[in-house]
Structures are given as C-alpha cells and as structure tokens.
Amino acid sequence: MQYPIHGDVGATLKALQPLVTRNTDRRYVEKWVDKHNDLMGKTVGAYTRNAEKLVPIHPEYAASVLDDLAADDAVFTTDTGMCNVWTARYINPTGRRAFVASMLHGSMANALPHAIGAQFANPGRQVVSISGDGGFSMLLSELLTVAMYKLPVKIVLFDNSTLGMVKAEMLVDGLPDFGVDVPPVDYTGIAAAAGIHAQRVEQPEDIRGALETAFAVDGPALVQLITDPLALSVPPTITGEQIKGFALAMSKVVLNGGVGEAVRMAKSNLRNVPRP
Numbered sequence: 001m002q003y004p005i006h007g008d009v010g011a012t013l014k015a016l017q018p019l020v021t022r023n024t025d026r027r028y029v030e031k032w033v034d035k036h037n038d039l040m041g042k043t044v045g046a047y048t049r050n051a052e053k054l055v056p057i058h059p060e061y062a063a064s065v066l067d068d069l070a071a072d073d074a075v076f077t078t079d080t081g082m083c084n085v086w087t088a089r090y091i092n093p094t095g096r097r098a099f100v101a102s103m104l105h106g107s108m109a110n111a112l113p114h115a116i117g118a119q120f121a122n123p124g125r126q127v128v129s130i131s132g133d134g135g136f137s138m139l140l141s142e143l144l145t146v147a148m149y150k151l152p153v154k155i156v157l158f159d160n161s162t163l164g165m166v167k168a169e170m171l172v173d174g175l176p177d178f179g180v181d182v183p184p185v186d187y188t189g190i191a192a193a194a195g196i197h198a199q200r201v202e203q204p205e206d207i208r209g210a211l212e213t214a215f216a217v218d219g220p221a222l223v224q225l226i227t228d229p230l231a232l233s234v235p236p237t238i239t240g241e242q243i244k245g246f247a248l249a250m251s252k253v254v255l256n257g258g259v260g261e262a263v264r265m266a267k268s269n270l271r272n273v274p275r276p
Helices: 009-019 027-047 059-069 082-090 111-121 133-138 142-148 164-172 187-193 204-216 240-255 259-270
Strands: 075-078 098-101 127-132 154-159 197-201 221-226
Touching: 059 082, 059 154, 059 204, 075 082, 075 111, 082 098, 082 127, 082 154, 082 164, 098 111, 111 127, 111 133, 111 142, 127 133, 133 154, 154 187, 154 204, 187 197, 187 221, 197 204, 204 221
Parallel strands: 075 098, 075 127, 127 154, 154 221, 197 221
Antiparallel strands: none
16 A cells, blocks of 8 residues: 555545546446456356256355345355355345455455344344355354344355365365365254254255245244365466466376366366357
C-alpha cells in the first residue's frame, strides 16, 4: 500500500456521483458480459452437464443444485479450500445474496462460526454454511452452539474424505499427494446426537430432495454430501509449470504402483475439459 487513506466510501461515492456522466454506449460492457456468459456456459457449465447420475457425486453438480434451491437473498458462508471454488463458480450472485469467506488467508474452519454470526445478525434470513469435511471437523464443536441457540443455519457438507485443495497444490508442484486423506466420518450421526436434523446423501438424484427438506426445517439442519475425492478444480488459466508439475506427480504415482488411481482420476476429470 503506497497511499493509505482513511475515509468513508459511501460519502466519497456520493460526492463523486454528481461529477460522473452516464455513458450511453454499452458496447464495451456488453462485449465482456457476452464473454463472461460464454465462459460460464462452456468452461464452468461443462462440470455440471450429464453429471446427475455420476457416483460418487461430483461437487460441481451439487453446488449447482444448491444454487437453484437457495433463497434469492441467502447469506452463504464458505470454508477455505475447494468449497471456495464451488461457491465462487456455481452460487450465482443475485444482487441480494451475501457471501462471507476467507479467500486469501487460508484460515480453515471459518464457515460455521461465520454462519452463526450471520444468523444472529439476520434472524429472518436464510443462512447457508458450506464446508468441506476437513474444515468442518476442525471446529466441529460449533455444532453444539448452533443446537444450543436453535439457530436455523443450514450446513451443506461436501465430504470427500480428503483435503482437496492441499491435494491439488501438491500435484501441480510435482508431488504425489501424501497425508491428505482422512477416514470417513458419520457427521450426520454426530449432528443427530446434538438434536440437529441431518441427512446423508450418496446418490446425486437425492441431493435436491435432501436440500429442500433441510431448508424447510424450522431450525438447524445438516446435509452430508459424499462427493468424489478425485474431482479436481481446473483453474481458468493453466500454466506450463502446472502442467509439468502435474505430469511429474502422475508419473510418480504410476511408478509407485498407483496406475489405478491415475486412471480413476483421469476418468473423473477428463469429461469436464470443455470442448471448443
């Protein structure tokens, strides 16, 4: 930061508004809106097409269903990790929705505490906490806080039994993933023991019904989605170094006897590569 200035953004914009003339030529804006829609339809949309029957559940498809069912003015809180990717790509901003996340700091386990605060501040508003199993498990005790105050927070848990973002970072650096997989946990059982409505979903055709039921519950609810641990998030721009690192990592996996894992990962992700 070169010129730190302390001021009121609202007052500044009000002062600037009379000095700005509205531009009636929208060609530049429309050019980039069209490009954005094209990218969303081809690149991002590729992950959700023909995914309604894939098992394990593809997280992109689950996020798109969540986007369809959530309220137009819902507050979404998102854990650091792959959930940030699913939220950013598939939860559409409506102008009324709010998004609370920790995008840059890598502070895991933030979604549920953020959701608690958001629900207290907005008692009549739908609040959706989106977590991966890694981040969710780190502050699992906050389930008791939600239960104690009977907060109607809706917890959507993308459970792939792995630290997906860390796994992806290791692979693009040329390292076979190590120490990122965790044993399966029955989070619905834990939530139910705390008096929270909970449902485990393993089939993609059950996602919609489970979310609709959770949103209709008068109180807290948790939906545990069992998602594909091999689903990777392809970045919008892929560098040569990332390709080199990923190829090196896969070579090491194969040479160490992990041919099956490499093939499964390819099957899980190649279908998502957008075609021109």
